[in-house]
Amino acid sequence: MARALQARDDTRVSIVLRCPRIASMPHHTLFATVPPSTPTHGADLTPMQPSAAQAVPRGPDAHAPSRFTEPVRCAAAPIATVPTPRIAQRARANAHARPSDDTDAPAVRLLDDLFAQASACRASDIHIEPGRHQWHIRLRIDGRLHRLDNPPAHLRDAVTTRIKVLARLDIAQRRAPQDGRLRIAVSGAGFDEFRVSTLPTVFGEKVVLRRLDALPDGLDLTGLGFDATQLCAVQHALRARQGMVLVTGPTGSGKTLTLYTFMRELDRDAFNLCTIEDPSEIELAGINQVSVNDRAGLGFAAVLRALLRQDPDVIMVGEIRDTETASVAINAAQTGHLLLATLHTNDAPATLARLTDLGVEPYNVAAAVKLITAQRLVRRLCSACRLADTPDPVALRAAGMTAAHVDQALAGCWQSYRPVGCTACRGTGFAGRCAIHQVVPVTAALQQRIAARTPTHALADAMRAAGLQTLRQSALARVRDGTTSLHEALAVTDDA
Numbered sequence: 001m002a003r004a005l006q007a008r009d010d011t012r013v014s015i016v017l018r019c020p021r022i023a024s025m026p027h028h029t030l031f032a033t034v035p036p037s038t039p040t041h042g043a044d045l046t047p048m049q050p051s052a053a054q055a056v057p058r059g060p061d062a063h064a065p066s067r068f069t070e071p072v073r074c075a076a077a078p079i080a081t082v083p084t085p086r087i088a089q090r091a092r093a094n095a096h097a098r099p100s101d102d103t104d105a106p107a108v109r110l111l112d113d114l115f116a117q118a119s120a121c122r123a124s125d126i127h128i129e130p131g132r133h134q135w136h137i138r139l140r141i142d143g144r145l146h147r148l149d150n151p152p153a154h155l156r157d158a159v160t161t162r163i164k165v166l167a168r169l170d171i172a173q174r175r176a177p178q179d180g181r182l183r184i185a186v187s188g189a190g191f192d193e194f195r196v197s198t199l200p201t202v203f204g205e206k207v208v209l210r211r212l213d214a215l216p217d218g219l220d221l222t223g224l225g226f227d228a229t230q231l232c233a234v235q236h237a238l239r240a241r242q243g244m245v246l247v248t249g250p251t252g253s254g255k256t257l258t259l260y261t262f263m264r265e266l267d268r269d270a271f272n273l274c275t276i277e278d279p280s281e282i283e284l285a286g287i288n289q290v291s292v293n294d295r296a297g298l299g300f301a302a303v304l305r306a307l308l309r310q311d312p313d314v315i316m317v318g319e320i321r322d323t324e325t326a327s328v329a330i331n332a333a334q335t336g337h338l339l340l341a342t343l344h345t346n347d348a349p350a351t352l353a354r355l356t357d358l359g360v361e362p363y364n365v366a367a368a369v370k371l372i373t374a375q376r377l378v379r380r381l382c383s384a385c386r387l388a389d390t391p392d393p394v395a396l397r398a399a400g401m402t403a404a405h406v407d408q409a410l411a412g413c414w415q416s417y418r419p420v421g422c423t424a425c426r427g428t429g430f431a432g433r434c435a436i437h438q439v440v441p442v443t444a445a446l447q448q449r450i451a452a453r454t455p456t457h458a459l460a461d462a463m464r465a466a467g468l469q470t471l472r473q474s475a476l477a478r479v480r481d482g483t484t485s486l487h488e489a490l491a492v493t494d495d496a
Contacts, residue, residue: 107158110151117148119186121426124211124252126194128163130156130204141426142379142433143252160198160205167196175200181212181279195281212281215260224261227477230439230469233371237441238265241313243370244333248345254377254435255342256281259316262340263287271313276303278318292318300325308332317341326358333368346494347471348372348440349460352450366442366450374438376471376492378484382425386417386482399490400472405480414480418487434483436474436493 118126118139125140135156138145151159164171167180180196194209216223221231237245245262247255260282263273268286275284278300279291288310290303300317301324307315308328320326320341333339345351351372355365391409401409408414419429440463442450449462464470469477475489 105158106152107155107162110155111159111162114148115184115192116186118211119192121146122432126207126209128159128207128209130201130206132203135204142428142430143377144379144428156204160207163196163207163209164198167194169196169198174205182209195279215257215264215282215284219257219261219264221261221265224258224437225435226437226439227469227474230373230437233439233441234262234373235265237371238262238338240338240370242333242336242338244329244339244341244368245370246341246343246351246372248343248348248351248372248374249376250344250346252377253375255375256318258373258375258435259318259340259342260284263314263316266314272311273314273316274307274310274312275316276300276307276318277316301328304328304332308337312337314338314340319343320355320358323359326355326360330355330360330364330368334364345374347374347460348438349456349463352459353456356453362453363451366447369442369450371442372438372440374440374471375435376475377433377435378475378478378488378492379430380432380434380483381417381419381485382422382429382431384424384431385420385422385429387420389416389418389485391416395486399476399486401476405476409480415482416479416486417482418485430488434478436471436478438469438471438474440468 114126114137117123121139121141123139123141124143127136127138127140127145129136129138134150134153137148137151139148140146161171163182164178164180166182166184168182169178169180177200178196178198181193182196183191183193186192193212195212197208197210199206199208221234226234237243247258247262249255256277263275263284266273272288273286274288274290276290276292280289283289290298290307292298292300292303300319300321304315304317304325305328315332315337317325317329317339318341320329320343329339329341343351343354345354351374352365352369355369356362391406393406393410396406396409397403405414409416421427421429425431440446443466445466446459446462449459454462460470470493472489472493475484475493476486478484479486479489
């Protein structure tokens with residue numbers, strides 16, 4: 001039975017409770033401090049019930065002293081039954097952390113079905129979005145979001161909590177964003193790993209899960225979608241002993257996968273290969289991978305400086321996002337290291353301007369950067385239902401096709417297609433995606449223009465004059481070989 005001891009001083013009354021019935025906390029003492037004017041004789045000192053005691057998990061923290069300070073306002077707030085914040089948090093986590101084979105948990109079954117459906121549909125992202133009266137689930141398939149049937153409204157919080165438990169997030173924290181990872185078993189497909197992000201919104205927490213696919217075993221440079229000229233330029237840049245290779249594009253355009261493939265093409269036995277990522281997404285054998293941790297003072301720039309003292313040959317930087325990282329990366333690329341990195345820009349000419357905006361002098365950009373590849377992902381037409389399309393010469397010319405290509409289309413030398421939709425592609429007309437690239441090797445002539453602070457549009461004109469494909473031209477090449485539709489090519493690229 002709980003015993004209460006009162007100690008009064010000039011400013012407060014302390015009530016000390018000992019609860020022998022809590023087996024997992026034999027020496028726990030709960031403290032409550034109240035003003036001396038507050039009556040305490042009517043407080044309910046009933047010890048904690050066995051069910052509550054059983055909910056407290058055992059572990060290394062179970063015997064640590066715990067304190068909870070709160071004014072006791074009336075008898076309706078029993079002191080002894082108020083758990084400490086840490087104990088309450090662990091108790092709630094223990095209550096929700098049920099195994100996935102528990103058929104009595106609707107939230108667990110719903111989440112298991114959702115993961116299975118996402119795997120079957122090749123979804124790259126799962127969006128769980130709260131609303132005023134209902135919540136929604138959407139899957140991003142081939143770059144487009146598809147909404148599922150509305151789930152039961154009462155399961156929203158349970159599903160969110162379940163995800164946070166699996167990702168080892170703080171289930172009691174609902175007012176701040178959190179990031180984590182989870183790994184689940186999918187029937188017949190091994191394991192799926194997801195990066196989890198939570199964000200508080202007006203109507204509750206929004207959760208986004210991004211699938212972290214393993215790098216395909218057979219993927220190489222030719223499988224990335226480079227044409228013969230582009231492939232030759234990339235291979236030449238990767239054979240260099242120093243310099244910077246940049247991969248650019250918007251979020252979700254496959255930049256990280258391209259960098260991983262570049263790293264895998266290098267000799268891992270002969271070179272010291274290192275990566276700096278936020279976070280590390282795919283494990284690569286024979287490569288030293290480091291995840292940044294801003295809270296611990298390990299940002300991109302700090303880790304890059306540390307890696308330069310580790311005798312690296314090749315360094316991959318997940319993203320150049322600030323002036324400090326850009327400066328250290330440029331210096332590394334000029335001092336005997338091959339540095340691979342990404343930037344968020346629309347195309348290759350804009351990449352050079354972005355580095356200048358980050359404070360890098362143009363002459364350093366010209367000296368360090370050896371190759372830029374900008375890329376996008378376009379949806380592949382479903383081969384089971386695509387339909388031959390009659391070419392419209394006006395539309396083809398407006399899209400940027402040359403007169404020779406338009407004449408070839410009218411002569412039947414190549415055939416364009418349009419999407420239809422079938423059961424194989426779930427009615428979308430598309431199945432999977434492929435990459436389109438703009439590959440720009442930095443030649444001596446281009447170096448002179450960069451050092452002379454040539455405007456971006458003039459750099460773009462010079463690249464076209466040198467015969468380098470734009471992203472639009474690369475997309476139109478995928479139209480001519482029947483990989484994608486003209487509408488899709490225009491949707492993902494800017495004007496030629």
